[in-house]
Amino acid sequence: VVMLLRSDVKQSVTVLRRNVKHIRHWLEEESSAASSKAAESIKPKEIETKRFRFLTSLFEKLAKKLIQLKMAVSTFSSPTPVSGIAEPPASFSSAAIGWKQPYSTSSRAPLRFRRMKKRRGISCDYSCIEVRDVCYRPPGTQLNILNGVNFSLREKSFGLIFGKSGSGKTTLLQLLAGLNKPTSGSICIQRYGDDGQPKAVPELLPTEKVGIVFQFPERFFVADNVLDEITFGWPRQKGCLQLKEQLTSNLQRAFNWVGLDSIPLDKDPQLLSGGYKRRLALAIQLVQTPDLLILDEPLAGLDWKARADVAKLLKHLKKELTLLVVSHDLRELAALVDQSWRMETGGVLLAECPPL
Numbered sequence: 307v308v309m310l311l312r313s314d315v316k317q318s319v320t321v322l323r324r325n326v327k328h329i330r331h332w333l334e335e336e337s338s339a340a341s342s343k344a345a346e347s348i349k350p351k352e353i354e355t356k357r358f359r360f361l362t363s364l365f366e367k368l369a370k371k372l373i374q375l376k377m378a379v380s381t382f383s384s385p386t387p388v389s390g391i392a393e394p395p396a397s398f399s400s401a402a403i404g405w406k407q408p409y410s411t412s413s414r415a416p417l418r419f420r421r422m423k424k425r426r427g428i429s430c431d432y433s434c435i436e437v438r439d440v441c442y443r444p445p446g447t448q449l450n451i452l453n454g455v456n457f458s459l460r461e462k463s464f465g466l467i468f469g470k471s472g473s474g475k476t477t478l479l480q481l482l483a484g485l486n487k488p489t490s491g492s493i494c495i496q497r498y499g500d501d502g503q504p505k506a507v508p509e510l511l512p513t514e515k516v517g518i519v520f521q522f523p524e525r526f527f528v529a530d531n532v533l534d535e536i537t538f539g540w541p542r543q544k545g546c547l548q549l550k551e552q553l554t555s556n557l558q559r560a561f562n563w564v565g566l567d568s569i570p571l572d573k574d575p576q577l578l579s580g581g582y583k584r585r586l587a588l589a590i591q592l593v594q595t596p597d598l599l600i601l602d603e604p605l606a607g608l609d610w611k612a613r614a615d616v617a618k619l620l621k622h623l624k625k626e627l628t629l630l631v632v633s634h635d636l637r638e639l640a641a642l643v644d645q646s647w648r649m650e651t652g653g654v655l656l657a658e659c660p661p662l
C-alpha cells in the first residue's frame with residue numbers, strides 16, 4: 307500500500323503480477339519435489355492447483371483493491387468541492403462510523419437532497435467527454451489493442467459499448483479511468499455553449515472524477531461488514547474533520563441513490579444478495595462523487611430480478627452523472643442507451659445501435 311501511494315498503479319500491479327509468477331515458480335518446484343515422493347497417498351498436484359488458484363485470486367483481489375484505494379486517495383486529495391449534500395440519517399451518523407459528530411442532531415430531517423440554488427438565467431451549456439484518436443499498445447508488445455478510437459459522450463447520458471470478446475472494450479475503459487495511459491491520442495472534457503460551439507480549449511479528463519466498477523465487483527470485497535467495505539481507503543488519521551464530514555455526507559447520499567438505506571452497516575457484504583452486492587459496489591464509487599461512472603458488465607452473473615433492479619438503478623443514476631457501460635446484455639440496457647458503439651476486433655470503435 308505504501309508503495310502504491312508513492313508510485314503509480316501500473317507499477318504496483320506489475321509488482322503484484324511478478325509476485326504471482328514467483329509463487330507459480332515456487333509451486334512448480336514444490337510439485338517436482340512432491341512427485342518424487344511416490345509413496346505419499348495425497349495428490350500433490352491437486353493441492354498445488356488449489357493453492358495456486360487461491361493465491362492468484364488473492365493477488366487479483368488485492369490488485370483491484372489497491373486500484374480502488376489509489377483512486378480514492380486521488381479523489382480525497384482533490385480540492386474539488388462537493389455540493390448539494392443532504393444531512394445523514396441516524397444510521398450514518400458520524401458516531402456510527404466512530405467520528406466526532408459534525409452535524410446538528412436537533413433536527414432529524416427526512417432523507418432528501420437539499421436542492422441546489424439554481425443560478426438565474428437560462429443557459430444550455432453542456433460538456434462532453436471526448437476521446438480523440440486514441441491508440442493503445444501495451445508496453446513490450448508489437449500490436450495495438452486500440453486503433454484510433456474516437457467518440458464523444460454528452461454529460462448525464464448513457465453510453466454503451468458492445469462487441470466481441472477480446473476486442474478491447476475493457477482496455478478502453480481502463481484508459482478512461484486513468485489506469486493506463488493512451489499510447490497516442492487524448493481523453494478530454496470539452497464544454498459547449500448554447501449554440502453548440504466549443505467554449506474554450508478542451509481540458510484533460512481528471513481521473514479523480516472517474517469511477518470504475520469492475521466486472522464481478524463483489525469478488526473484490528475484502529471487509530467483513532458493509533461499513534468497512536465502503537470506508538476502505540478513507541483517511542484514518544486524526545484531523546481532516548471537514549473531509550470526513552464530506553465523506554459521511556457522500557456516503558449517505560450514495561446509499562440513498564442505490565437504495566441501500568435499509569441494509570445494516572454491520573452486515574457481511576458476502577451475505578447480501580447478488581443485486582445488493584452490485585449496489586454496494588456502485589455506492590463505493592458514488593461516495594467519491596464521480597462525473598463519469600464506468601461499468602464493466604454490470605449485469606453479468608445476476609438473476610433476472612437483480613438484472614432488472616440494477617438496470618432500473620442505472621436509469622435513475624443517469625439523471626445525476628454520465629454513465630459509460632460495457633455490456634453484452636443489450637436487451638436489458640437498450641432502453642437506457644443514448645449513444646452506443648460497437649468495438650470491432652482490432653480495437654476500432656464504430657457508432658452503431660445495439661443489435662436487438
Ligand SMILES: Nc1ncnc2c1ncn2[C@@H]1O[C@H](COP(=O)(O)OP(=O)(O)OP(=O)(O)O)[C@@H](O)[C@H]1O
Binds near residue numbers: 451475476
Ligand atoms: N497488457 C496486455 N498485454 C498484451 N495483451 C493484452 C494486455 N491487456 C489486454 N490484452 C489483450 O487485448 C485484447 C483485448 O482485451 P480486453 O480485455 O480489452 O477485451 P474485451 O473486449 O474487454 O473482452 P471481454 O468482452 O472478454 O471482456 C485481448 O486479446 C487481451 O488478451
